Amino acid sequence: MYGCTLMLDGWTGKRGHHLIDFLVNSPTGTYFLESVDASSEVHDAFMLADLLEAKIEEIGKDKVVQVIIDNGANYKAAGRILMERISMLYWSPCAAHCLDLILEGIGNLKEFKKPIARVKHVTTFIYRDALKALFVSEEWLGNKLAKTAADQEVHNTVLSVEFWNSVEDCLRASTPLLIILRVVDGDERPAMPEVVALMNHAKEKIKLRFATENKKTLLKNVIKIIEKHWVTQMDHPLYGAALYLNPGRLHSLIQANDDAIVGLLRGCFLDVLGKMVEDEEIRSKIDAQSLDYEGLRGDAFSNKMAKQNLHNLNPLTCCFSYNCCRF
Incomplete structure (x- = not known):
């Protein structure tokens, strides 16, 4: 009744087949339309635009308000071609994918890359709520695993003040963004009326959390990554x-x-x-x-x-x- 969003999700199966799923979302919910095997097609922008335009014609041009697609260069180019062909249409990259790219970029900063790798090593070795208490308990010290080289490395990591300070920095930078990701990736309510306000709030939260620390360069790099992905892709x-x-x-x-x-x-x-x-x-x-x-x-x-x-x-x-x- 009020228009809908056409969503396209491309993925490659185990046998190398490139499949494209079409879904439509409106106030009544999200519905699967069909899956197209595009393995034999050249996946350039014009092929994708033709495929999307045909699906929009099938649904009705007057009913499709926007198209949401992957953030790949060919998909974004297809979106721009579609907007030229259909004057009333908007295209948007996937907000969840955009946030994934932001978090990945932040995780690759040198200040975060090392502590994240250390966390992965700790959680691979053992995962408990009270990690510090575990590694100084009599039960652990009497366990044969405590004598291994892997234990010593994890033991030193868990009891390191520098490590936990780095973990806190990771949380300061990522937690506000993860809140947005839960909203845009959930089905409870439409995310679009909230997402711009949520991102503005998240950036203010991140700035506030680093304001008391002498980490202006780190904050600048985090905000730069957010702006690089969010403003260039989601500023619609x-x-x-x-x-x-x-x-x-x-x-x-x-x-x-x-x-x-x-x-x-x-x-x-x-x-x-x-x-x-x-x-x-x-x-x-x-x-x-x-x-x-x-x-x-x-x-x-x-x-x-x-x-x-x-x-x-x-x-x-x-x-x-x-x-x-x-x-």
């Missing part, structure tokens, strides 16, 4: 428009007098509005309603229940309840 107007249409988030920003961010989000909303609604009269009507929504004016937005629902209702439900727009 559709995500800004989704946050604009998240009433609880938007009006929290308005109340905080964060005019720059509010203006940026409204710009994203107008970009999407101009792209998706071709009828000038309907577009003007939606624009006028959005100003009422932003300023909490008019019968639909100014009454007590509407204001209460800004923070209580799911953004999707809230927008549909007040007929803000089709997306």
Whole structure:
């Protein structure tokens, strides 16, 4: 009824067959459409664009709001080709994949690479909650495994202050990002109205967690990796428009007098509005309603229940309840 997202997931089977799964997501849930064996095809951008365009035609151009694809160069090029062919369509890389790349990049920083390798060695050897207590207990010291070279290495690691300080740094950098990953990779609620705000919050958390430490260079490198992947891949107007249409988030920003961010989000909303609604009269009507929504004016937005629902209702439900727009 309100449009859907077409999702494409390409993978290679054990026998070398390249399969592409097509799924569609809407407020009613996610559904598998079909799997295509593309092993005999050349996997360039135009082949992928043709394949996606055919599937969009089958579903209906007026029903597909966006296409989400892998972050590979050929897939991203296919997405850009599709947007040129279908003026009302948006393409987005996979947010979960983007976060995976960010975490991988952070994990490869020299400050994190060594402690992560040491953690893997410890957890391969033995895994317990109270590791420090374990390695100084009489039961462990009397065990034959305690006499091995592997034990001595793990023993030194577990009792090393420098090691645990490095682990804390890893957690400072990764935990806020893992929270976003759980949201975008989950099925509980639509992630798009939250993801931009969550990433902004995560970056602020990371900056705050390293602010008390003398690690400005490390913080700079972590933020650089985040910006490299997130801004270049996920900075789409559709995500800004989704946050604009998240009433609880938007009006929290308005109340905080964060005019720059509010203006940026409204710009994203107008970009999407101009792209998706071709009828000038309907577009003007939606624009006028959005100003009422932003300023909490008019019968639909100014009454007590509407204001209460800004923070209580799911953004999707809230927008549909007040007929803000089709997306």
